Amino acid sequence: MAKFSLLEVSGEGCANCLTLMPVVSRLAAQRGIPVEHLEADENSAARVQELRIDRVPTLIVMKDGQEIARCTGYQPEEILELWLDARLGE
Numbered sequence: 001m002a003k004f005s006l007l008e009v010s011g012e013g014c015a016n017c018l019t020l021m022p023v024v025s026r027l028a029a030q031r032g033i034p035v036e037h038l039e040a041d042e043n044s045a046a047r048v049q050e051l052r053i054d055r056v057p058t059l060i061v062m063k064d065g066q067e068i069a070r071c072t073g074y075q076p077e078e079i080l081e082l083w084l085d086a087r088l089g090e
Contacts, residue, residue: 011056016074
């Protein structure tokens, strides 16, 4: 059985990131998916570059440790829920 996880990348002072974080946590918890949070700052610059993050917020769906989908920018909860469910069905 595939193991899914969600990587949430945000930036300090990003209003959209702060708005989205509780929504992502709730949606992931409802689906039993672990969420890893990565703050894009000087301490994480190498990982952010490795992941090719060019703006925040960015959500990355991982399946068995490999990226299968990403979503950048703010999305309304309803759209995010549909997007996430579609990715988890892959």
